[in-house]
Amino acid sequence: MEILSGLANGFAVALEPANLFWCFVGVFLGTVVGVLPGLGPPATIAMLLPLTFHMNPAGAIIMLAGIYYGAKYGGSTTSILMNVPGESASVVTCLDGYQMARKGRAGAALGIAAIASFVAGTVGVVGLMLVAPPIAKFALSFSSPEYFALMSLGLALVVLLAGRSIVKALLAALVGLWIASVGTDLFSATSRFTFGQMELLSGIDFIVVAIGVFALGEVLANMETHEDTQLLPVPKGLKNLLPTWQDLKDCRFAFANGSVVGFLVGALPGGGSTIASFLSYGLEKAVSPRRDQFGTGVIEGVAAPEGANNSETGGALVPLLTLGIPGSGTTAILLAALVLWGFKPGPLFIPDNPALFWGLVASMYIGNVMLLVLNLPLVPLFAQVLRLPVYVLYPLILGMSLVGVYSVSGSLFDLALLALFGLLGYLMRKLDYPSAPLILGLALGAGMERALRQSLMMSEGSLSILVSRPISAVMLSLAALVLLIPLFGRFNAWRLRALEQG
Amino acid sequence: MNVRYGALVLAALAGVSPPALAQGFKPTRTVDLVVHTGPGGGSDVLARAIAVMAEKEKLLPVRMQVVNKPGGLGAVAAAYLAEKRGDPNTIGLFTGVWLQTPLVSAEARITLLDLTPIARLVLEPAVIAVKADAPYKTFADFIDAANKNPGQLKQSGGSNTSRDNVVRQLLQKSTGARWAFISFPGGGERIAALLGGHVDIMVIEPEEAGEHIRAGNMRVLAQISEHRLPAFPNVPTLKEAGFDVPVVPQVRGVVAPPGIPKENVEFWEDFSRRLTRTPSWRKYIADNQFEDGYQNAAELAKFYVEFTDRMRAILKDAGVKTVR
Known part of the structure; x- marks a missing residue:
């Protein structure tokens, strides 16, 4: 009852x-920012912050x-059309x-991304509305050992992301883990694998590697x-x-996953959201009857991660x-914005500001509908991009990649890194190393x-x-199980062969 | 009509008898205020507040925008400012990590003195907090428990050069007790670890602790401050609680690129001083329970030497290798 009156x-x-107007402005800007690789929501929100001081807080949030x-x-959008991930959650x-x-x-891919986003985004808001306090308590029971176990489970998915060779997939994942260790170590404030380069002190940005290796x-x-004359088929x-x-x-x-x-x-x-999207993709693949077709253009492989990264906003x-x-x-x-507007975010924020909280929740239902209505008609428009001949499309992809990376850091060093990882991606394709495990290891x-x-x-x-x-023990056991799945398959094949011969 | 007329008169006046400051330097385009955290980090929030105040209180003839150069525990932002040698329209907002990171990282080559120190703005006190259902009623209780179980109790905090760890090192040295320090990258995770019962104690900013205390989730045992903070009249300072260790403040201030002319230094020094006198600033630091820590450029350079000397000694004591 309380929830109904609140809503x-x-x-x-x-x-x-x-x-309503501000909600539309927000989701419209969000769509634009999402489509353009590079400039992400934190930077956009930070830029708009001065504007919000003249607004009423409900409209602003x-x-x-x-x-x-x-x-x-x-x-x-750009992930699907150009293999250029627009955000780290869309890799x-x-x-x-x-x-x-x-x-x-x-x-179909763009359409299902919008539909999955709508379904999961709405479920995320329902979750925020109904179970926020108990979920928050559950989240607090997670600490370092549980995070380690969760990420081990994620990394075990490498086996599922592997192509023909598990060894090559594991090697790629190791390279990813190594790239992740470049930069300043949090614990000791010392630098690792920076080779005296000041630019490497902040580590290597995930999105630089992803755009380089993929796009x-x-x-x-x-x-x-x-294939310069051959156009991609667009119905x-x-x-x-x-x-x-x-x-x-x-x-x-x-959708549910x-x-x-x-x-x-x-x-x-x-x-x-990056971890959320990887995990849901892995889970989808693990339970799918057509597991072996993942990576060749399976629609669930788009719906699961795109749903997860939208539902994640409700969770976050x-x-x-x-x-x-x-x-x-x-x-x-967003927390900084609340503080600058004079609120005190904390355990008493919702009880102190019920109108703001419920206004936000309601606006998210409305915003998700707006986004679906906004995005579905854009699908045919965006799909036309693929009608471009490759001598236009490839330079366009190159340009999007460069702009995307440069707009994140504004550093030429990162553009050089992008070129380097582009070469790495090319070599990996030539030598038949899967690139997804590398990205997963890095993430x-x-x-x-x-x-x-x-821990x-x-x-x-x-x-x-x-x-x-x-919690940690359960997740680690699951990770071990996932790692053993291919072995079971091989054992079974060997057993069947032995039976036939016997 | 009136407004335009007024502006014309002002312009004319300015042409005839310019005010003292207009003779010297003035920024010519939007001023970049560089911070070492991403959007939403501690320095970023303060910088955005300063940008708003500069506009509201008309402290600058141009707009001010925040530029995020995160990474390397301050080293990336410091290096960015060093590259802006001579740039009249860029300044930075430094914090303690800008001073400490070069002490332990060989690649973090830019110290405050390689840039142009302008002014110190605030000192941020801190409090020592435990979860509300923890058995420790006073900080001495915690030290007793740590003495009984050496290394078993845990504190959540930032990197090993952060203020949190420096306070721990000082307290461990003076009491002989020993407890673990666990680094978390974000303030949110540090608080989550305490509220989830995964660590026993943390050093937290008073304003951040305030809401958790009001909700009955946290208790404050002692204040890391010279005097009791207005919001915590009944909580003893460390010294009052019987732990006579130096108070380590979190310091924040303004720094400019190297190689700028003297009149630019004076302009930014004057900007910082005027900023700290405005009612908006007074309200902001009162709301956040900061201490006014204004020092001009010369005082700040002296403070830098004392601060890093003391920090170097503390880090060496803790077994951390220093490189400068």
């Missing part, structure tokens, strides 16, 4: 014409949150999304094949562009609003190492802390 009041706030979840919708979307586009199903590597490899007509009924049925589990995994990982202060707002604890870059700047490496070292500091060097805590 009713919330809609009263969110449906005020001014707040509604707009800024709109940018946050709106960007998650747009992020998949996984490249794996199947880009392959779908290569097969002429760009429209540049792809362009370089394709230039070799002289005509809106109906043929959007996902089919069969697509939606294939994605039933992906993305919603739940995204929300739970988002609620963890040390989680984040849980510790922010119930405890005043930000978990990611974007929630940190998880820093957090995983940190969590392990924190060992807590236990005075005893590894038993990892298995003596129940």
Whole structure:
């Protein structure tokens, strides 16, 4: 009852014409920011912050949150069309999304990304509304050993991301882990693998490697094949562009998976949308009957991670609003905004400001509908990009990649790194090394190492802390199980052969 | 009509008898205020507040915008400022890590003295907090427990050169007790670790602790401050609680690129001084329970030498290798 009256009041706030307008401005800007690689939601929100001092706080938080979840919708666009991840949370979307586009199903991929985003984004808001306090409590029970176990589980997915050779996949993952260790070590403030270069002190940005290995590597490899006259097939007509009924049925589990995994990982202060999207992709692949087709353009492979990174926003707002604890870059700047407007974010924020909280929740329902209406008609428009001949498309991809990287850091050094990782991506393709495990190793490496070292500091060097805590023990067992799956398969094949011969 | 007329008159006046300051330097385009954290970090929030105040209180003839150069525990931002040698429109907001990182990292080559120190703005006190259901009622209780179980109790904090760890080192040395220090990259994770019961104690900014105390989740045992803070009239300072260790403040201030002319230094010094006199600034530091720590450029350079000498000694004591 309390929730219903809260929500009713919330809609009263969110449906005020001014707040509806700010909600639209937020989700529109978010979509634009998401589509453009590079400039992410934290930077956009920071830039708009001075403007919000002249606004009423409800309108301001509604707009800024709109940018946050709106960007998650747009992020998949360049991943699918160009293999250029728009945000770090959309890196996984490249794996199947880009392959779908290569097969002429760009429209279906873009469409399912929008639909999955809408479904999971809405579930995330429902979660925020209904279970925020207990989920916040659950999130606090997570500490370093649990994070280590969670990330081990994520890393075990390498086995699932492997191509023909598990050894090559593991090698690629190790390189990813190594790249993650470049930079200033948090614990000792000393630098590692920086080779005396000041530019490497802050480490190597995840998005630089992802764009280099995926987008540049792809362009370089394709230039070799002289397909300059061959255009990618793009079907005509809106109906043929959007996902089919069969697509939606294939994605039933992906919607649920993305919603739940995204929300739970988002609620963890040390989680984040990149990990959420990788985990839900891995889970989707692990349970899918057509596991072996992942990476060749399977629609669930787009729906699960795109759902997860939207549901994650609802989850990430849980510790922010119930405890005043930000978990990611974007929630940190939202926290700063609340402080600068004169609020005191913390455990009493919601009880002290019910209208603001419920207004925000209601606006997120409205904003998600706006985003679906905004994004679906854009699908045919964006799909036209693939009608461009390759001598236009490839320079365009190159340009997007350069602008994306430069707009993140503004440093020429990062552009040189981008070129280097482009070459690495090209070589990996030539030598048949899968690039996804490298990206996964890089995405998880820093957090995983940190969590392990924190755990060992807590236990005075005893590894038993990892298995003596129940949540951590369960997740580590699951990770071990995932690693053993290929062995079971091989054992079974050997047994069958032995039976036949026997 | 009136407004335009007024502006014309002002312009005319300015042409005839310019005020004292206009003779010297003035920034010519939007001023970049460089910070070492991403959007939402401690320095970033203060910098954005300063940008708003500069506009509201009309302290600058141009706008001010925040530029984030995160990474390397301050080293990246310091290096960026060093590259801006002679730039009249860029300044930086430094904190203690800018001073400490070059002491331990060979690659962090830029110290405050390689740039142009302008002014110190604030000193941030801190409090020592435990979870509300912890058995420790006083800081002495915690030290007793740490003495009984050496190395078993844990503190969450930043890097090993952070203020949190320096305070721990000083307290360990003076009491002989020993407890673990666990580094977390973000303030949120440090608090989450304490509230989740994964660590026992933390050094936290008073304003951050305030809301958790009001909600009954946290208790403050002692203040790291020379005097009791207005918000915590009943909590003893470390000295009052019987732990006579030097108070280590978190310091924040303004720094400019190297190689700028003297009149630029004077302009920014004057800007910083005027900033700290405005009502908006007074309210901001009162709200956040900061201490006014204004020092001009000459005093700041002297403070730098004393501060780093003391820090170097503390780090060496803790077994951290120093390179400068």
